[in-house]
Amino acid sequence: MPIYEYYCSGCNTIYQFLVRGERKEIKCPKCGNGNLERVMSQFSTASSNSKSDDDLAADMADIDENDPRSMAKAVRRMADDMGEDLGPELEHALERLEAGEDPEKVERELEEMGFGEDGALPSSAPGRDPGLY
Numbered sequence: 001m002p003i004y005e006y007y008c009s010g011c012n013t014i015y016q017f018l019v020r021g022e023r024k025e026i027k028c029p030k031c032g033n034g035n036l037e038r039v040m041s042q043f044s045t046a047s048s049n050s051k052s053d054d055d056l057a058a059d060m061a062d063i064d065e066n067d068p069r070s071m072a073k074a075v076r077r078m079a080d081d082m083g084e085d086l087g088p089e090l091e092h093a094l095e096r097l098e099a100g101e102d103p104e105k106v107e108r109e110l111e112e113m114g115f116g117e118d119g120a121l122p123s124s125a126p127g128r129d130p131g132l133y
């Protein structure tokens with residue numbers, strides 16, 4: 001039975017759907033959005049998303065949290081890996097880190113701009129729901 005992946009822009013999440021015969025409508029199981037984007041299978045392609053958690057962990061292990069330049073470099077590299085555009089605010093924040101500013105201060109200001117507390121990366125990389133719908 002074919003499994004298709006659909007991306008919901010409302011949840012920024014990829015859902016897997018088990019498609020049985022004719023299915024009239026694919027809807028987001030979380031928010032009900034009926035306008036999902038079909039995601040082509042990434043199994044056969046060398047996508048940047050195929051990077052394993054281990055690789056990411058290895059990247060993170062390189063980061064010296066006490067060294068703002070090292071953190072800035074790691075953020076740039078991760079964004080690069082994911083093909084993300086950092087945007088002017090983050091770009092500016094990284095430049096400040098690289099100039100040796102206090103990372104906590106920079107991070108706090110980013111949070112105030114709405115970048116969330118889990119670091120300096122934008123949350124534009126979609127999550128993946130493990131369920132099958």
Ligand SMILES: [Zn+2]
Nearest residue numbers: 008011028031
């Ligand atoms: Zn949704």
